[in-house]
Amino acid sequence: MAEKNFFEPKQSLNIKGRLIDLSTPKVMGILNITPDSFYSNSRTKTIDEALTKAAQFLNEGATFIDIGGYSSRPGAQDISTDEEIDRLVPVVASLASAFPEAVISIDTFRAKVAEEGILAGAHIINDIAAGDMDEKMFETVAKLQVPYMMMHMQGTPQNMQQNPVYNNVLLEVIDYLAKKIAILKTLHVHDVIIDPGFGFGKTIAHNYELLNQMEAFKVFKLPILVGFSRKGMIYKALGTSAAEALNGTSVLNTIALQKGAGILRVHDVKEAVECVRLVERLTG
Template sequence: MAEKTFFEPKKSLNVHGKLIDLSQPKVMGILNMTPDSFYSNSRTNSIDQALKKTEQFLNEGASFIDIGGYSSRPGATDISEDEELQRLLPIIEKLAQVFPELMISVDTFRAKVAEASIHAGAHLINDISAGDLDEGMFETVARLRVPYIIMHMQGNPQNMQHQPFYKNIVLDVIDDLAKKLAKLKALHIHDVIIDPGFGFGKTTEHNYELLNHLEDFKIFKLPVLVGVSRKGMIHKVLGTSANEALNGTTVLNTIALQKGTSILRVHDVKEAVECIKLIACLNN
């Protein structure tokens, strides 16, 4: 992989004309407008509930809110673009109105949904497929000129956990992301965040191998987002459930921060913010 395919080191993110300093890690709170997300307490089914949860996240120290209308848990039911838009747009519009300073990320792999969400008031696009599930996504991001989170996933939400295979999980993920980044750079997309994709087309062993080598992703000189919150890589090892995985989430978030993570995507904002504050004391 040639050095010229990579972006220059980035210490900030341009979000709607506002520079976000990522030299200090930030927290992204998860807001699921879905009836079937894997963690039941993350599901939000009304505008009022979304407003209350968003206010809580902001009070606890979240810098971003990530709103999803399509469940990406393993084996999730596929829904139409129209249904996804019906779930997302009213919430985005209301949050943008009530919290004008809020930085809203839309969790979608569909270009049409992404564009409509940005026009409704969202500021970032969080694409679990890194463009693989909609060939129009890269061009859409380039036209909208918004920050773009690309996540590695093998397959799609319906089949990604059917015997995922890699020759070398770390090198394979890095190589796949490098190819995507080269395409983004050619389109002059500069505000990019990378996500190794914990739990997306990966076994438990793959997930821990990625976490163990997370610092290798510094080769891209881009901010890294980690989303391990309450996932199976925690509760399957502990023999518990997503509802009981907060302590394990905190442990893995701490490790991720020590390896250079810039953004933690979580269900529990307060605890993630505390992780960041404590790790900062080690680095002073």
């Protein structure tokens, strides 16, 4: 049994003793508690709006709800740690109380925000910076013993799209994640999800090169999260807008599922769940 677990991909997450099976891909709904996220329909201004949106996500089949209080769109405004906590914690506490079946992740690169979010009732930390923007993040994850989603990003949200350059984007992202995984293993962090970081410090060409070779990330034997939802890699390539990018999002989600994605992070849960169900028809 030990040999089987070593060689086969990890297909479950331990959420406070509850196992989430990832052998069938799952969908994560994006809940932004921000005034400036790039897709305006994803923003919520009040706790009641957040509860309504979360209920919709769960009814449509989401397993995870990802709550963010700091916009990570290119050129986003920087806000203080205290403001981020003030935005997030009341929403997390309300959602955890109203929807005990939901798995809540905190979208933050700050260790203090992550800890406050977990204490308020969240279950997972989703870090766009993989510890690079807060040196205390890894030790905080290890202390809390919660699943950790980590993403590759070149630069920061403020400068990441200012001429990102790679010699080989796939190899550099894999090398980056490999080093981070090695550190987390030494800290006994047991549940790690990797995110190639589509749209974060990458040109449109970089994004499609990563997607084209996404099977390479299976080398880690860890769950893979992808986030294409309504991003510029879709609407800029098509000459449209974020509001018109749902069809393109479904196309890329479908491709990613066929290449090994285990979690789809999306604004539109119903359509993503349909992608999962149809792709499962092919593989099941």
